[in-house]
Amino acid sequence: MAADNGHLPGxxxxxxxxxxxxxxxxxxGRQYWWDNYTSPTIYHLGAASASEALKSDISYGDGPRTFRGLLLSCRTIYSEASALLYSENWFLVRYRSPRSLAALxxxxxxxxxxxxxxxxVLNETSCHDDKLYESSGHCCNRGWVYKGTEADSSAPELHYGCDDCSDNVHxxxxxxxxxxxxxxxxxxxxxxxxLxxxxxxxxxxxxxxxxxxxxxxxTAKLVLDGLGMLPRLKNCHLRLCETRDSRLQRLASEAVLKARGFAPAEPQAPSGCSDSRLLSLPLEVRLRILEHTDLITPSREVTWNRTVSDRGYYIVQASNDGRSGHEFCAAQCRGECRFARCWQEKWPEPSLGCFCRRRHTAFSxxxxxxxxxxxxxxxxxxxYEEANLIFYSKNRFIIIDSPRSSPxxxxxPGEYPHASFAASQFLKQVAPRQCLGYIRFLELVFSPFNHQNLLRDGHTALQDWKETVQWVKDKLNIPALTLRLVVAGHPNPYVGTPSGGFEMTxxxxxxxxxxxxxxxxxxQLLSPDTGRGLARFYAKLPWPMKWSHWIHYRLGKDEEAIQGxxxxxxxxxxxHAELFIMGERYERVSAAAAEPEMSVWWWGRPDEYSGY
Known part of the structure; x- marks a missing residue:
């Protein structure tokens, strides 16, 4: 091309x-939104036709059709334009179709x-957020389906089926x-x-x-051998298995560190307690260090529900979008969102997909x-003993007695279906006996009662509950324990009415x-009259008539009067309940400190959990 600018294209x-x-x-380049927000476009490599070598993941505009001519115009423009295209946008290639990485x-x-x-994406057995701008982070449940192969549709292959994907297959x-x-x-x-x-x-x-x-x-090592060929990466996100596996998790974390240029620590032979540097420190220092580990959950709360007892202890993530059935959210997030739903990005930045170590064998x-x-x-x-001390003393323990995950x-309808309360089961069978004295905050949550499901005198669960309290009172550190009893009931009388509640007399x-x-x-066995009264006791009990037709007939449509x-x-x-348990100390304790705020489950999403 001539050096004279007069002979150059315009x-x-x-x-x-x-x-x-x-x-x-x-x-x-990156797409501009209002208020100067920008975000990359995600392009799928390996489109079906050569005319669409790049397939945009966005649903607006013409995508590559707008600039394809620029890329083909001349070498100089291609060099400049392609440098911008590939540096500011994201690219996705799947092996599945057309069973090749040739596009890359x-x-x-x-x-x-x-x-x-x-x-x-070499192989995926569950959803990995194909709609990167609408990332849900949920990994689908699948059944088995048959689907014809590309070469011979008459010879179907067995695949995982999925209702959340366009091709219904994994x-x-x-x-x-x-x-x-x-x-x-x-x-x-x-x-x-x-590459x-x-x-x-x-x-x-x-x-x-x-x-x-x-x-x-x-097989995982063979996959990681390919990753090891690459020069140092700016960052790396890796998923090796849909489910969690400790050995594969170790391989994933080591591979990512190596790919980023960090040499993984050399494995050391296990040493006895006497050789540990941590255990050579004074007890007060060790406990202080343990307080800065994951022994204390982000919300400082741990939940147990025997309906989902196979998950062990779990945490509930506060909702900020009303999906828990409430029209309001937790007053304060307290920064807990940083420790859950890692696949979500602040709009309009797209999500990388789910590389959550809690859900998968993944590292990111x-x-x-x-x-x-x-x-x-x-x-x-x-x-082990010191970790238990921190875990049980620094977290609230919420025990949920409900027929399902939601409190x-x-x-x-019918009698209470269990021979014991969830609280009895937790205190006797779940929490280690030697750790009961460490607990500082215990919250017992029952799902709502109405006239169709009652606990009548003589019920086995009530007798067991009395025996449990008698048995545990000498094992709990009662003067240091805050106890809260909650019967869950939606604060809005028009929402969450228990079955049959409207007809209640x-x-x-x-x-x-x-x-x-x-x-x-x-x-009352834990009252001051026994000589070892509770530090604090709180109750939250719904008035059962709030859901009945009686209150609405009595006060008509005056919602303010009804709520009052x-x-x-x-x-x-x-x-009445707090005075019944605290006795003469009730007024003094109530004046000394405000009641702790409601636990996260009140606003939480029961599908968000992480189990011990």
Missing amino acids: ILRLTSEIRHRIYQAAGL RALTPHALASLTNLRV DLPLNASSALDGGVISEWRTTAAY ASHIVPGRLELSLICDVDHGDVE TRCRCWTPPTPLFLVCRKL FASRD RAEGKEVLATYNRILHPL LIDSKELELKE
């Missing part, structure tokens, strides 16, 4: 800064050198012993070698998804989700109040 006579603005306006290898060395964000876990799966690994290694020769060290952020069989270490610097610090309990007996769930409402008293009565009557009745129930 666009090349402009300054490089002006040409850059033209490329931006054509949609090659088709990128020129110049494009690869400019590349800053790449996501490679891959089976990768297994290197399969000839087909061996081809995936071989192609990945070939592609990684090509390694052209990407710039420290520039690329890579996301790699390859779900292998649970416990299949050998983006994931700071709280997980149980199990290794701290396994070092040695001394550290607000209505019970079926005043006489039947008194029977519900009698049930409250039967639950409260054994707790409900509030006064529930305050009366609260004061």
